[in-house]
Amino acid sequence: MPMPATEIERMIKAKFPDARIELKDLAGDNDHWAAHVVSAAFKGKSRVQQHQMVYDALGGRMGDVLHALQLTTAAAAD
Amino acid sequence: MAQDTASDPVHQKIADTIATNDVVLFMKGTKQFPQCGFSATAAKILEHLGVPFKDVNVLDDQGVRDGIKAFSNWPTIPQLYIKGEFVGGCDIMREMYAAGELHDLICQKGIPHAHHHA
Numbered sequence: 750m751p752m753p754a755t756e757i758e759r760m761i762k763a764k765f766p767d768a769r770i771e772l773k774d775l776a777g778d779n780d781h782w783a784a785h786v787v788s789a790a791f792k793g794k795s796r797v798q799q800h801q802m803v804y805d806a807l808g809g810r811m812g813d814v815l816h817a818l819q820l821t822t823a824a825a826a827d
Numbered sequence: 828m829a830q831d832t833a834s835d836p837v838h839q840k841i842a843d844t845i846a847t848n849d850v851v852l853f854m855k856g857t858k859q860f861p862q863c864g865f866s867a868t869a870a871k872i873l874e875h876l877g878v879p880f881k882d883v884n885v886l887d888d889q890g891v892r893d894g895i896k897a898f899s900n901w902p903t904i905p906q907l908y909i910k911g912e913f914v915g916g917c918d919i920m921r922e923m924y925a926a927g928e929l930h931d932l933i934c935q936k937g938i939p940h941a942h943h944h945a
Contacts, residue, residue, distance in 0.1 A: 796915065796919050796922065796923075797901075797914070797919060800915070800918070800919065801901065804901070804902050811902040811903065812896070812902035812903040812904075813902070819918055820918050821922065
């Protein structure tokens with residue numbers, strides 16, 4: 750069953766309080782999201798590590814409950 | 828019962844596959860017949876780069892399908908490995924391909940591919 754935007758945002762913010770999150774519902778079904786996440790926590794991390802950090806924040810729902818998340822990340826400029 | 832990963836046959840199978848092939852794409856379906864949009868995109872990117880790769884159809888082996896996610900701590904399929912290193916899933920491959928980083932990585936790792944440098 751899909752995940753609403755508020756839920757995705759809440760979980761990411763719980764792990765990265767400073768995160769700026771832009772969410773786009775690609776298919777209008779709460780199940781195909783595009784998300785851009787910016788956080789200082791990503792600084793110095795590789796793209797893979799940044800994405801893994803977001804997936805960890807989503808607590809294993811990625812690929813399970815949350816079917817498709819088109820994810821891009823960036824380290825916050827200080 | 829928790830198996831330590833060293834003796835886990837699936838873990839070993841995955842480790843052997845990525846050790847013996849320069850470029851490995853764990854995907855749903857095969858490069859000729861991808862079964863999922865993300866996997867198809869990933870395979871197409873490698874074909875555009877003209878780099879030969881080993882495709883592993885995770886739909887053929889539920890053990891690998893689950894084991895690969897634990898192996899790389901990455902929740903989804905497809906997954907790309909170059910010289911034994913996890914590179915990323917479809918999103919990262921798309922981003923790297925668009926930025927030319929995937930081509931550079933392949934060159935840097937000395938992997939033969941259809942070179943068409945101007």
